[in-house]
Amino acid sequence: MEPMDEQYYRQILEVSEDASMEDMTNEYHRLKRIYGEEGGTFDTLSIDEFSPPIRRKILEDIEIAYKELCKLHVEAPPIIPPRPALVLDASLPFDGAALRKAREASGLSLERVVAETNVRVDYLSALEDERYEDLPMASVYVRGYLTAYLSAIGQMNEEVVSEYMNRHRLWVARKGK
């Protein structure tokens, strides 16, 4: 691969123009999983386009793109903004989408919140998607994850917690019928 501009490398990593270095790192690891360690899934397909040499070339390009992007971003501004960009307010219509919006406004990826809270990524994403069926049944756990999540994004607010837990309670009640 010839030296190219940043946009080209971002294209290879499949990240947008405003993706942070952290997003790029996450994407890099994901692509490595797809084409490297777990790339065996492509071996079972008898399609010429998935031949090992082509896959090797793709992996090489991913490595180069990530290295070049790292070089370009050594002196980039800090990943986490000093203050939350959006303050959660329980008086607003409050749901999982609002959680996600607040997290994204803080510039934090879900993986980053996982690292902060030690809560499984599928639980955190279930909180954001309000997929209550994918969370533990006991609401004490849900409250615990929610509190950890809000603390990690600097938005801990008891009113917000109780508003969210009300929605969860309604769901449990409906499900019980």
Next chain:
Amino acid sequence: MKIWAVGGGKGGTGKSLVANGLGFRLAERGFQVILVDLDFGGANQHTYCGIRKPATSLEQFFENRRALESIALETRIPGLRLIPGNYNSPNTDSLTSTQKLKLFRHLKTLQADHVILDLGAGTQYDTLDTFLLADIKVGVIAPDALSTENFYLFIKNLQYRLLNTVLSKVGMRDQAREIWKGRTLEGIATVFDFIDHLRTLSDEFSELMTQEQARLSLSVILNQVREYRQVEMGLAVKSAVNKFFHMRADFAGYIRYDKELWHQFGQGVPPMQRGASIGLEHDLEVVTDNILKTRKEAGHGTHG
């Protein structure tokens, strides 16, 4: 007006359900929407719309009895109409080229904001051509190896079909056939090596191919998701389409499997109707949003 096509190779991945869901969600946003059931041999979009016996069908259009727009039936959702498929007539699994051209011409003149084409399974030329016609191309996959393999074959066939169309337009089909026969000598392994080689032979071909490839972008929807970890499969397929097939693809999102869905059909309730399935409702909302957002950012061309 925008033409959407919902396809993706394998049968049973939920193409009709997704096409129907996109139709419902767009109509609810105030758009005029027409669903067209082009699943020849397997037409059932009317059932998804909660219509038991449609009074019209595409057959009437193909037999020159009625105009395409006039066979569109109202559904119970304001703004959403349905052009039912050939559900009652034999020998409808392929079109003559005259029928196909007529259909394409008339689809582009429909009075609507969005026309959504529900395509059948497989990689027949009719299906591929209709998919290529659309402004918004939607591929539906299920999280299993069979479905993704068929999807990759669908994409591959799409590339070949596009290449053939371009070759015909520039009068290079015979020349290309000869080159393909001796491809191992030229070091041609994939369709892309082949295209690169052909580009060196004709500027006209190269220019037209670039134009056509620029139009080729796709939104991937992962249907029938039962576990969160399956979602990564949608991202992997999106990436593979980009990297192996040089085709722009985005992941529009996933739709959870609803095990109660079969029940709705027996009662004649459209599964996409509000309140019928909370999960479907939410997931289709997200998917519709994502597709519209991606198209807006890309500033895609439209018909009409």
